[in-house]
Amino acid sequence: MGFRFMHAADLHVDSPFRGMSALPPSIRDRVRESTFRALDELVRLALRERVDFVVVSGDVYDASDRSLRAQLRLQAALRQLASGGVPVFIAHGNHDPADGRTARLDWPESVRFFAADRVETVPALLDGDRVVAEVHGRSFGSAAVRDNLALGFRGASRTEGAYQIAVLHANVDGDEGHDNYAPCSLRDLTEGGFDYWALGHIHTRRVLHERPWVVYPGNPQGRSVRETGARGCYIVDVSEAGETSLTFHALDDVRWAVRLIDIAPFRTEQELLAELAAELEQVRDEASGRPAVARLVLEGRGPLHAALRAGGGAEEWVSLLREEARERADSARTIGYGSNRSRMRRCRTCAWTS
Numbered sequence: 001m002g003f004r005f006m007h008a009a010d011l012h013v014d015s016p017f018r019g020m021s022a023l024p025p026s027i028r029d030r031v032r033e034s035t036f037r038a039l040d041e042l043v044r045l046a047l048r049e050r051v052d053f054v055v056v057s058g059d060v061y062d063a064s065d066r067s068l069r070a071q072l073r074l075q076a077a078l079r080q081l082a083s084g085g086v087p088v089f090i091a092h093g094n095h096d097p098a099d100g101r102t103a104r105l106d107w108p109e110s111v112r113f114f115a116a117d118r119v120e121t122v123p124a125l126l127d128g129d130r131v132v133a134e135v136h137g138r139s140f141g142s143a144a145v146r147d148n149l150a151l152g153f154r155g156a157s158r159t160e161g162a163y164q165i166a167v168l169h170a171n172v173d174g175d176e177g178h179d180n181y182a183p184c185s186l187r188d189l190t191e192g193g194f195d196y197w198a199l200g201h202i203h204t205r206r207v208l209h210e211r212p213w214v215v216y217p218g219n220p221q222g223r224s225v226r227e228t229g230a231r232g233c234y235i236v237d238v239s240e241a242g243e244t245s246l247t248f249h250a251l252d253d254v255r256w257a258v259r260l261i262d263i264a265p266f267r268t269e270q271e272l273l274a275e276l277a278a279e280l281e282q283v284r285d286e287a288s289g290r291p292a293v294a295r296l297v298l299e300g301r302g303p304l305h306a307a308l309r310a311g312g313g314a315e316e317w318v319s320l321l322r323e324e325a326r327e328r329a330d331s332a333r334t335i336g337y338g339s340n341r342s343r344m345r346r347c348r349t350c351a352w353t354s
């Protein structure tokens with residue numbers, strides 16, 4: 001029988017969003033709440049799409065000493081999934097290792113947190129007595145795991161004919177943009193005899209290999225302006241014949257965007273203003289109704305250079321953009337603005353719109 005599961009990772013629930021003190025409180029609050037809202041959206045999607053189970057590949061929480069608030073919100077989310085009959089399989093990662101401080105809470109029976117000292121194997125889906133899909137997983141025991149945990153999956157017991165899913169937080173082929181935790185090679189994974197490696201750690205979604213599948217779903221909510229674009233999870237459909245297909249679903253509550261604008265062609269403030277407003281309009285369109293945070297980076301040299309570099313220039317431009325945005329979009333509402341920084345030949349502006 002065919003089935004369907006959700007693969008998510010790096011939820012970073014209760015991410016503190018530090019370094020945003022320059023933002024107006026209303027915006028800061030919305031951003032602060034975004035990892036919780038993305039989690040709620042994840043639950044809604046899983047129930048709406050009627051997935052058979054959910055796997056989460058680490059960094060569920062943002063901090064190893066997880067906040068009680070984060071744990072209670074996760075508990076509420078998992079209870080909703082449990083009452084919808086959806087089991088959840090969770091492996092911890094470097095942000096939320098098993099040795100972190102944990103409140104004593106009751107978790108639904110259908111939720112499985114994988115152990116840190118060994119690879120555990122559990123049947124994820126049964127058809128009568130027959131195991132349709134099997135999930136293998138291992139959590140990080142402490143934050144900085146330098147061992148190749150992937151190799152330990154090879155000895156896992158497997159039920160003949162069942163679809164094999166391995167859940168792990170890991171850095172494949174030494175991705176330099178991320179801490180090199182649980183390092184492994186793509187070959188370690190593709191030669192392991194599994195159908196689907198449900199990975200976490202790299203925050204931008206990537207399918208590293210097909211048949212067998214090696215997948216990073218990315219984080220469901222960008223945690224800073226460095227994590228731009230749509231973020232969410234994959235819904236994975238496995239046909240009766242074992243054919244696998246992935247569908248990405250956005251879950252982010254606040255979308256981040258960066259736009260680079262060369263000031264060279266603009267001769268007047270009017271022209272540049274129109275261009276920036278058009279950029280923001282585009283950011284808003286791409287955000288499909290959710291609030292968006294845009295950083296506009298003005299670069300290059302041109303007739304407006306001196307005016308932009310003048311004291312207080314960037315802040316004034318940000319407030320102009322807010323007014324412009326308000327005039328342009330009847331239904332859209334500009335809710336504030338962020339800080340600005342200027343460097344030699346580079347002037348940054350953050351405009352916040354919803």
Ligand SMILES: [Mn+2]
Binds near residue numbers: 010
């Ligand atoms: Mn992470």
